[in-house]
Amino acid sequence: MNCQEALNLLYEIIDKEASDIDAAQVREHLGNCRHCFEVYRLESAVNDLLTEKVKAAASPRSLDGVEAIRGKLLAQLDQIDTETRREPAPTNRKPFGNIAMTLGIAASLIVILGAAFVGRDLIRHREVFMPLEQAHWRVENNVEIPSDHSLTAERIRALADSIHLSLAQQVGEFTLVSGHVEELLGVRMGHFVYENEKQMISVFAAPAAQFNIPDDVRDNVVSSDGVQYFSHNCRGCRLLFVRDGEWVLVAATTDKNLDMTTFLRHHRVA
Amino acid sequence: MTDPQPKSTEKRASFEREAVPHMDALYRTALRMTKQENDAEDLVQETMVKAYRFWDKFEPGSNCRAWLFKIMTNIFINDYRSKSRTPASVDVDDIDENYLYGQLAAQSEDDNPEQRLFAKIFDEDVRKAIEELPDDFRLVVVLSFLEGFAYQEIAEILDLQLGTVKSRLHRGRKLLQKRLWDYAVRNGFAKEQSS
Ligand SMILES: [Zn+2]
Numbered sequence: 483m484n485c486q487e488a489l490n491l492l493y494e495i496i497d498k499e500a501s502d503i504d505a506a507q508v509r510e511h512l513g514n515c516r517h518c519f520e521v522y523r524l525e526s527a528v529n530d531l532l533t534e535k536v537k538a539a540a541s542p543r544s545l546d547g548v549e550a551i552r553g554k555l556l557a558q559l560d561q562i563d564t565e566t567r568r569e570p571a572p573t574n575r576k577p578f579g580n581i582a583m584t585l586g587i588a589a590s591l592i593v594i595l596g597a598a599f600v601g602r603d604l605i606r607h608r609e610v611f612m613p614l615e616q617a618h619w620r621v622e623n624n625v626e627i628p629s630d631h632s633l634t635a636e637r638i639r640a641l642a643d644s645i646h647l648s649l650a651q652q653v654g655e656f657t658l659v660s661g662h663v664e665e666l667l668g669v670r671m672g673h674f675v676y677e678n679e680k681q682m683i684s685v686f687a688a689p690a691a692q693f694n695i696p697d698d699v700r701d702n703v704v705s706s707d708g709v710q711y712f713s714h715n716c717r718g719c720r721l722l723f724v725r726d727g728e729w730v731l732v733a734a735t736t737d738k739n740l741d742m743t744t745f746l747r748h749h750r751v752a
Numbered sequence: 753m754t755d756p757q758p759k760s761t762e763k764r765a766s767f768e769r770e771a772v773p774h775m776d777a778l779y780r781t782a783l784r785m786t787k788q789e790n791d792a793e794d795l796v797q798e799t800m801v802k803a804y805r806f807w808d809k810f811e812p813g814s815n816c817r818a819w820l821f822k823i824m825t826n827i828f829i830n831d832y833r834s835k836s837r838t839p840a841s842v843d844v845d846d847i848d849e850n851y852l853y854g855q856l857a858a859q860s861e862d863d864n865p866e867q868r869l870f871a872k873i874f875d876e877d878v879r880k881a882i883e884e885l886p887d888d889f890r891l892v893v894v895l896s897f898l899e900g901f902a903y904q905e906i907a908e909i910l911d912l913q914l915g916t917v918k919s920r921l922h923r924g925r926k927l928l929q930k931r932l933w934d935y936a937v938r939n940g941f942a943k944e945q946s947s
Contacts, residue, residue, distance in 0.1 A: 493922055497896070499903050528929065535878040536897045548779045551793050552772070555800050562804060563764060 483507045488518045495522070496529050645672050647687050647729065653749045656683060676749070681740055685749065686732040695723045695730055704743055711743050722746060767807050770816050775800065777817065777899060778824055784894045785828050787883050795832060799824040818901065822909045825891060872939070873932055881931040889924035896921055 488511040494500040495508055512519045642649050651658050656676040671688040700712040700723075712723040722733045722742040731749075733742045778799060782792035803810075803823050810819055885893060891910060895901045901909065907917045936942040 493918070493925065497903070497921075529925075532878070532925075532928065533897050535873070535875055536882065536894075538875045538878075548776050548796075551779070551797050552775060555772075555775075555797055558797070558801055559764065559767070559804055562801070563761060 483511045485511075485515060485518055488512070488515070489521060492522065492525055496526050642672060642674070645670055645687070647672050649674060650749050653745055655679075656681075656745065656749075676745075681735065681737045683740065683742065683745060684734045685746075686734075687729050688732075690725055690728050690730045695725060706743050706747065709747075711746065763807055766812075767804055771800065771803055771807070771820060774817050774820050778820060781821070781894050781899060782824065782828075784879075784882055784898065785825075785891065786832055791832060795824060795828060798827055798831075802827070815905070817899075818905050818909055821895065821899070821901070825909055828891075873936065877932065877935055881928055881935070884931060885924055885927055889920050889927060892917060892920040893924040893928065 488508050491500055491504055491508050495505060500508070508522075512522055639649075639651075649658060653676060655678040657678070659675055659677050671686060674685045674687070676683045676685065695712055701715065702713045704711045704713065709724060709726075714721045714723065720735055720738070720740075720742070724731050724746050726746075731746060733746050733749075735742060775796060778796045779792060782795045782799075783789065786792045786795055799820065803820055806823075810816065882890060882893065892906060895906045895909060896903075903914055903917050903921075906912070906921075907914045910917070912920075933942065
């Protein structure tokens with residue numbers, strides 16, 4: 483090992499992250515090289531002092547602050563516990579405004595994710611399910627989305643069954659390819675993806691008892707067979723909301739020409 | 753039952769047992785991230801509420817502390833970073849690799865010149881030096897120095913490659929050393945050596 487190699491490993495050694503082999507070779511080099519030995523001695527002394535100072539600089543007042551928020555937090559957890567247990571609130575108010583936003587963003591997010599992957603590899607976008615905020619963060623930061631090969635048609639059906647939602651496997655040219663159930667803000671909701679060869683549609687399903695179609699997504703109303711569909715644009719996605727029995731469904735796509743009204747009319751098995 | 757809102761559910765109990773004790777550490781780091789007590793309190797509060805809502809996603813037995821820090825850094829990066837004032841861009845590559853070594857080695861015949869130097873630097877100066885680091889470097893430095901996370905844990909918390917963590921930590925250290933050295937020179941604890 484020469485000086486450059488020994489110095490390249492400096493911080494890994496100091497942070498105890500180097501392999502045993504590297505550590506042994508560095509130790510041997512330091513035994514023979516006065517210069518590198520001095521650099522190591524100085525850097526680890528500086529490191530120890532810095533660590534100590536950083537910790538000391540962080541400690542005062544911290545505990546007061548934590549005590550104050552611990553109380554607030556526990557109160558808020560009580561409230562969440564109560565919300566989760568309570569029957570849904572009356573529907574003439576908008577108690578779940580945040581869910582509306584979350585749903586809209588979630589639906590558009592998955593479409594954006596899907597669109598990003600369709601061009602490269604049609605298979606990939608079946609594998610992008612993960613907690614939403616994590617997925618969002620990964621997309622914004624160009625971080626590779628890890629794959630999950632365990633998704634299969636049976637598992638998607640099982641997921642849909644677990645929230646008592648019956649879905650058509652096939653809607654026109656579109657096939658159900660992916661599914662995911664998650665709890666957002668205390669409400670269990672389903673999220674399913676359909677695709678044909680070129681397009682994809684993302685569908686969110688939330689219990690109508692807990693979720694209203696909010697006023698601020700009712701940009702346009704389309705009536706079809708006496709049912710009202712509300713459309714809204716969000717982050718380059720077209721969203722269509724409809725109340726279907728005990729479910730509120732949100733379909734999302736980036737495709738400008740796709741007829742989502744027809745899609746939503748057929749995508750549930752009665 | 754006298755209590756109208758019984759709260760000792762299993763979920764709640766395990767959350768209080770496993771997650772809540774990490775609030776001290778979260779707050780300590782939140783202060784270094786946001787630089788403001790109010791923001792740090794809000795950030796920790798948001799983190800814990802989100803963690804509670806997603807508690808069923810946490811795998812029992814896995815690293816709860818790292819999981820909580822991941823939630824917190826994500827919220828910070830997405831919602832707080834733009835609010836906090838970041839100093840004008842710093843040319844990190846500009847720093848000589850062996851700057852501190854060169855300066856200290858030239859100081860005197862002392863056996864331990866760094867001891868003398870650091871004895872005069874206050875905790876407060878270190879706090880300022882950390883806060884002046886650009887966000888990307890500050891996050892890595894705080895997670896490593898303050899919280900003692902391993903490189904791999906930091907990579908997972910921040911969704912970075914291992915190599916990126918190493919290089920940010922390396923350059924963050926160099927920046928920190930340079931800042932503290934400049935401080936020492938400005939205050940007359942040390943003399944700048946012209947090289
Ligand atoms: Zn050497």
